Amino acid sequence: MTQTPVSGTPPRILPEIDDTARQYWTAGADGELRIAFCAACGRYIHPPRPECPDCAGPLEFRAVSGDATLFTYTVAHQQFNPAVPTPFVIALVELAEQPGLRLVTNIVDCDPEALACGMALRVRFEEHRRGETPVFVPVFAPALT
Ligand SMILES: [Zn+2]
Structure with missing residues (x-):
C-alpha cells in the first residue's frame, strides 16, 4: 500500500496496474509512451482494453x-x-499519431497562465513506486521549439 515517490517528483495517487494497462504505465522505463493498437483496424485505442472495441x-x-x-x-x-x-493542471491531450486519440494527464513545468489549447506538448515520465512495482506516469510539458 505504500506509495513512495522517487525524490523530486510530487506525490501521486497511483493506478492499479493490471495486465491490460501494464505497458501503458511501465513503458516509461524505456523512455517510451506505448499505446494499445489494433492491427486489424489499423488504429490506436485508448484507454487500454482487453480487446478492440470495434472488431474484438x-x-x-x-x-x-x-x-x-x-x-x-x-x-x-x-x-x-x-x-x-x-x-495542478488536469489536461486532455491529443497524440500526434491519430486524430481523436486523447488521454487524460497532467501538464507539468508550465505556468498555468501560459497554457493555450492547441499548444505543442511532449511526453515525459514521472517515476513512482506502487509497492515493489515501478510505475512511470506519462505527463506532458510544453514542447521545446
Ligand atoms: Zn479492431
Missing part, C-alpha cells in the same frame, strides 16, 4: 512519438489530497 481483435502496444497537442484543460486549485500540492 487482440490489441498490441506500440511506441508512439510522445508528441501531442493540448486539447483542453482545467487548473485545480482545491486541495482534495493533503499530499498533492496545488495548483
Whole structure:
C-alpha cells in the first residue's frame, strides 16, 4: 500500500496496474509512451482494453512519438489530497499519431497562465513506486521549439 515517490517528483495517487494497462504505465522505463493498437483496424485505442472495441481483435502496444497537442484543460486549485500540492493542471491531450486519440494527464513545468489549447506538448515520465512495482506516469510539458 505504500506509495513512495522517487525524490523530486510530487506525490501521486497511483493506478492499479493490471495486465491490460501494464505497458501503458511501465513503458516509461524505456523512455517510451506505448499505446494499445489494433492491427486489424489499423488504429490506436485508448484507454487500454482487453480487446478492440470495434472488431474484438487482440490489441498490441506500440511506441508512439510522445508528441501531442493540448486539447483542453482545467487548473485545480482545491486541495482534495493533503499530499498533492496545488495548483495542478488536469489536461486532455491529443497524440500526434491519430486524430481523436486523447488521454487524460497532467501538464507539468508550465505556468498555468501560459497554457493555450492547441499548444505543442511532449511526453515525459514521472517515476513512482506502487509497492515493489515501478510505475512511470506519462505527463506532458510544453514542447521545446
Ligand atoms: Zn479492431
